[in-house]
Amino acid sequence: MRILFVNPDEIKHIEYSDYAMGGYIRPYFSPALGMLISMTPENHNVEYIDEIIGEQIDFNRRYDLVAITTTWTIQAQRAYQIADGFAKHGVPCIIGGNHASLCVEEASRYASVASGMAENMWEQILADSERRTLRPVYIAEDFPDVTACAWFDYRKIKKAIDNTHAHIDMVNGLSRNMRPFPILTSRGCPHTCKMCVTPEIYHKKYFAVDPDQLEEQLAIAEKLFKPFMYMFIDEYFGHDPEHTSACLQKFKNAGVKYGVQVTPNLLCEGNLARELADTGCVVASIGLESLNSEVLDDDFGKAEPSIQSGMELNDKNIEASYTAAIRKCQEAKLPFMLFWLINPVRNSIEDMEKIVEFSKRSGAVLSSLNFAVPLPGTKFFQEQKRKGNILSYDWSRYNTFNILLKPSNGISAEEFQKAMHDNFIKLYPISGIPAHLMGEASFSIEVMPYIVTSVAVRLEYLKKMVEKTFPFSLPFPFLPK
Numbered sequence: 001m002r003i004l005f006v007n008p009d010e011i012k013h014i015e016y017s018d019y020a021m022g023g024y025i026r027p028y029f030s031p032a033l034g035m036l037i038s039m040t041p042e043n044h045n046v047e048y049i050d051e052i053i054g055e056q057i058d059f060n061r062r063y064d065l066v067a068i069t070t071t072w073t074i075q076a077q078r079a080y081q082i083a084d085g086f087a088k089h090g091v092p093c094i095i096g097g098n099h100a101s102l103c104v105e106e107a108s109r110y111a112s113v114a115s116g117m118a119e120n121m122w123e124q125i126l127a128d129s130e131r132r133t134l135r136p137v138y139i140a141e142d143f144p145d146v147t148a149c150a151w152f153d154y155r156k157i158k159k160a161i162d163n164t165h166a167h168i169d170m171v172n173g174l175s176r177n178m179r180p181f182p183i184l185t186s187r188g189c190p191h192t193c194k195m196c197v198t199p200e201i202y203h204k205k206y207f208a209v210d211p212d213q214l215e216e217q218l219a220i221a222e223k224l225f226k227p228f229m230y231m232f233i234d235e236y237f238g239h240d241p242e243h244t245s246a247c248l249q250k251f252k253n254a255g256v257k258y259g260v261q262v263t264p265n266l267l268c269e270g271n272l273a274r275e276l277a278d279t280g281c282v283v284a285s286i287g288l289e290s291l292n293s294e295v296l297d298d299d300f301g302k303a304e305p306s307i308q309s310g311m312e313l314n315d316k317n318i319e320a321s322y323t324a325a326i327r328k329c330q331e332a333k334l335p336f337m338l339f340w341l342i343n344p345v346r347n348s349i350e351d352m353e354k355i356v357e358f359s360k361r362s363g364a365v366l367s368s369l370n371f372a373v374p375l376p377g378t379k380f381f382q383e384q385k386r387k388g389n390i391l392s393y394d395w396s397r398y399n400t401f402n403i404l405l406k407p408s409n410g411i412s413a414e415e416f417q418k419a420m421h422d423n424f425i426k427l428y429p430i431s432g433i434p435a436h437l438m439g440e441a442s443f444s445i446e447v448m449p450y451i452v453t454s455v456a457v458r459l460e461y462l463k464k465m466v467e468k469t470f471p472f473s474l475p476f477p478f479l480p481k
């Protein structure tokens, strides 16, 4: 069969609230589709198109199957448009990934749907597709339990990327090579945070990669792609310290650089920050989420048994716990970024200001203030829906920069949105660019994408402010996404 794998772009709303951050740091290829390509037998002719970097689909080209992912809810509407576009040409499509997995009925109006991990379904989907008997819905739970998950086969992925018949312009072609390259040491997560989709799809499963297999994967990636840096895409990186150390040694031996997403509790507990810095990590993204423990516990569901263990978290010492995690990074000379979530229902504007102050004091390479999104399929979504707090069900707004939940304390959504905007700007003052560029971390080439992102956010803000003032288009030389 000739199979096309598509990573859909989001449909963007250009408006006051539309921050620049979302589109910048994306991996070299979609990990979900990379995994599917890895599981596809080589007798099939496979192509990969990444709309996120501007590759354009040719709907007139003949395919036997089109496989589309919805890793993010913001991709859903475009995924449905693509399915519609191919349906007009009689090409069968299958949609999977986080959003479709948890909104099966909705997605099935546009194409066949695969809900959950594809490992034990994919073979059947390919067989059905070959027989032209693709079913409307495939549910992972109806197949044998996934006990070993798929890993990246970079050879197959490279072939699929090289095979693309999409139009790629030079800037986008170059920008692919400036993207961090996805790799992982584990998949899944044993925790059950209420605002996260992972527990709903992985059902607390956790799979660790054999360090020797990781070594092989690294060798192949280095040979075929020679990425400028890697990006760990583990859901819960560092869960098993012994296994993590063994994996990190493989990165050290390979002499490569990487970035990682990590939780503060794991940084607080042991020597992780030092191990990361010693083995080639150039930036750690720390998901701090909130300075308000009620939001963490009640809204996000991070109470016991949870990722807070090890942090002695309570109202009084929450800042101290976070500071301890940050200090570990500073002592190890490990550049770090901070990620926060604001829940309008419970957080006040003062909470935002506290976060901004904390972030500015912290010495982070980059900090990101995001709205908590009631991600469809999560317990947080159900709870907020039941309470009547959800302001919009337009998935293209579900990008963490639009207010989606009703603020309390009599503040209007517009006021809250504006306060968020203003506080975000305080994190990225244009006047701070020179100091930012001269900071210690900026001398490392691998941190450059993050520095570029940070500068781009500032410039994008400047552009938006000018656009607000002069309502006609100006020829600004701003960076492509």
Ligand code: B12
Pocket (backbone or CB within 6 Å): 022, 023, 024, 025, 026, 027, 029, 030, 031, 032, 033, 035, 036, 067, 068, 069, 070, 071, 072, 073, 074, 094, 095, 096, 097, 098, 099, 101, 114, 116, 117, 118, 119, 125, 195, 196, 197, 198, 232, 233, 234, 235, 261, 368, 370, 375, 376, 399, 400
């Ligand atoms: C790594 C990661 C990132 C990386 C890279 C993202 C990427 N994948 O391209 C970075 C750090 C950049 C990132 C950023 C963000 N992320 Co993120 N991220 C992840 C994470 C931890 C892993 C994703 C992954 O690639 N896993 C590995 C692959 C192999 O697994 P998989 O996607 O589950 O795919 C399997 C199945 O779903 C299925 N499948 C998937 N697609 C298809 C298609 C077909 C046809 C079939 C048959 C099967 C199938 O089969 C696959 C194999 O088993 C997920 C958590 C998660 N569980 O998805 C969050 C997650 C995707 N991120 C999320 C969010 C919210 C964000 C941010 C918005 C956070 C923020 N506030 O900034 C940003 C957005 C950035 C942007 N827009 O550019 C949410 C998205 C939820 C949603 N419904 O929208 C998730 C799910 C985490 C969560 N909180 O629940 N993220």
Ligand code: SF4
Pocket (backbone or CB within 6 Å): 189, 190, 191, 192, 193, 196, 197, 198, 199, 235, 236, 307
């Ligand atoms: S620890 Fe992270 S991946 Fe695991 S359930 Fe919580 S938010 Fe999701």
